[in-house]
Amino acid sequence: MTAVEVRALVFDVFGTVVDWRGGVAREVSRLLGPGVDATALADDWRERYAPSMERVRSGDLPWTPLDALHRSSLDDVLASSGLGDVPAEARDELVLAWHRLDPWPDVLPGLGRLRREFVLAPLSNGNVALQVDLARRSGLPWDCVLGAEIVRHYKPDPEVYDSAPQLLAVPPSSVVMVAAHLDDLTAARARGLRTAYVHRPDEFGGRVVPPGSDPEADLSVASFEELAEALGA
Amino acid sequence: MTAVEVRALVFDVFGTVVDWRGGVAREVSRLLGPGVDATALADDWRERYAPSMERVRSGDLPWTPLDALHRSSLDDVLASSGLGDVPAEARDELVLAWHRLDPWPDVLPGLGRLRREFVLAPLSNGNVALQVDLARRSGLPWDCVLGAEIVRHYKPDPEVYDSAPQLLAVPPSSVVMVAAHLDDLTAARARGLRTAYVHRPDEFGGRVVPPGSDPEADLSVASFEELAEALGA
Numbered sequence: 001m002t003a004v005e006v007r008a009l010v011f012d013v014f015g016t017v018v019d020w021r022g023g024v025a026r027e028v029s030r031l032l033g034p035g036v037d038a039t040a041l042a043d044d045w046r047e048r049y050a051p052s053m054e055r056v057r058s059g060d061l062p063w064t065p066l067d068a069l070h071r072s073s074l075d076d077v078l079a080s081s082g083l084g085d086v087p088a089e090a091r092d093e094l095v096l097a098w099h100r101l102d103p104w105p106d107v108l109p110g111l112g113r114l115r116r117e118f119v120l121a122p123l124s125n126g127n128v129a130l131q132v133d134l135a136r137r138s139g140l141p142w143d144c145v146l147g148a149e150i151v152r153h154y155k156p157d158p159e160v161y162d163s164a165p166q167l168l169a170v171p172p173s174s175v176v177m178v179a180a181h182l183d184d185l186t187a188a189r190a191r192g193l194r195t196a197y198v199h200r201p202d203e204f205g206g207r208v209v210p211p212g213s214d215p216e217a218d219l220s221v222a223s224f225e226e227l228a229e230a231l232g233a
Numbered sequence: 234m235t236a237v238e239v240r241a242l243v244f245d246v247f248g249t250v251v252d253w254r255g256g257v258a259r260e261v262s263r264l265l266g267p268g269v270d271a272t273a274l275a276d277d278w279r280e281r282y283a284p285s286m287e288r289v290r291s292g293d294l295p296w297t298p299l300d301a302l303h304r305s306s307l308d309d310v311l312a313s314s315g316l317g318d319v320p321a322e323a324r325d326e327l328v329l330a331w332h333r334l335d336p337w338p339d340v341l342p343g344l345g346r347l348r349r350e351f352v353l354a355p356l357s358n359g360n361v362a363l364q365v366d367l368a369r370r371s372g373l374p375w376d377c378v379l380g381a382e383i384v385r386h387y388k389p390d391p392e393v394y395d396s397a398p399q400l401l402a403v404p405p406s407s408v409v410m411v412a413a414h415l416d417d418l419t420a421a422r423a424r425g426l427r428t429a430y431v432h433r434p435d436e437f438g439g440r441v442v443p444p445g446s447d448p449e450a451d452l453s454v455a456s457f458e459e460l461a462e463a464l465g466a
Contacts, residue, residue: 065402067402119365119369127400127402128377128400128401128402129400129401129402129403131377132352132376132377132401135376136352136376142377143365143368143369143378144361144364144365144375144377144378145376145377145378149400150383150400167360167361167362167382168361168362168365169298169300169360169361169362170362
């Protein structure tokens with residue numbers, strides 16, 4: 001993959017750009033107090049993420065933005081954790097934990113370099129308002145917000161990957177999908193995008209150990225700064 | 234309109250944020266040389282803008298991004314101007330004139346103030362890639378790109394106005410549509426958005442004199458700095 005062919009980079013966000021586990025646990029502690037195992041609750045909530053989107057992907061549910069799926073799965077998490085008495089307002093506020101996640105330390109320096117050369121956009125399952133909140137909170141320098149809500153399909157539906165070159169008006173092969181998850185990259189490659197794997201060993205706090213590299217990807221890196229270096233930015 | 238209720242501002246772009254006439258004429262001169270009346274060509278091209286979108290709005294054409302409509306109407310402009318021998322590559326390059334327009338002088342200072350308090354996005358008939366190019370060229374500090382291509386409808390179709398509060402996850406009454414054109418603001422009000430009229434006397438170089446204010450709008454201002462002042466930003 002030579003830098004001269006790349007026009008745009010699109011990013012998975014939860015786990016790749018931001019630390020969802022640490023951020024959600026912090027907000028759970030803040031809102032529900034020290035008596036709750038905040039990390040366990042974050043993990044439980046995240047485990048319901050893929051199944052909740054699968055209900056939309058399968059047609060069981062009509063298009064539903066991620067905030068609403070998070071709200072619904074939170075009810076299940078709280079019920080199964082003996083926390084059924086958490087009031088509705090606190091639940092609504094907890095959903096906004098996903099709007100208040102911190103980027104990994106290498107993200108802002110790396111994106112700052114990449115943005116000088118390439119168009120940058122999130123291509124996440126998170127809804128537009130969530131991406132706007134994350135970006136405003138941390139200064140993520142996106143050129144625009146792409147992703148699931150724009151096309152009303154969740155990854156790994158092909159419509160999401162196709163929308164990036166289409167809306168940026170460039171060939172699929174000039175767009176790099178950047179993600180810490182092999183399945184996201186596999187689906188992106190199937191639609192003609194280039195792929196860069198980012199190793200994020202702390203995403204699951206050691207519960208799941210991601211591979212050090214993706215042999216199928218055009219690039220495997222350990223940080224966004226290394227990605228910038230590899231792309232000559 | 235009190236500042237505390239406003240959450241987001243969405244902007245018409247051609248004429249409101251950027252000077253399309255001066256920018257297109259500059260690019261026409263650069264690409265076609267001094268023998269062409271560049272300003273007349275810019276005006277002729279712009280006159281075909283609304284009718285070309287009307288073909289999509291009426292269903293006569295399927296969804297077509299603005300770049301493609303511009304390319305098609307340019308062919309008509311050149312044919313009717315005795316410039317039928319302009320080669321295809323120059324035509325493709327001329328279409329990109331619309332990606333290289335300068336903002337009015339008050340725009341960057343005004344948006345810089347507004348962005349501290351409010352979410353900002355273009356809500357234009359220009360396609361996403363065009364908005365990204367304009368923003369990167371001049372440093373327009375958008376939080377995301379909204380508009381026609383996202384919903385595959387051209388203004389004044391209601392879907393475009395509805396998409397702003399929907400994608401930003403805020404009530405319509407907390408979104409302000411900012412435009413230099415009364416019809417845009419009328420259509421936005423019909424969907425529950427608030428409206429701010431910006432007086433841009435130079436948009437048409439004196440050929441059309443816009444009104445000094447819009448009595449129906451929540452605000453009428455002469456610059457984005459005045460808009461920031463009025464909203465307490």
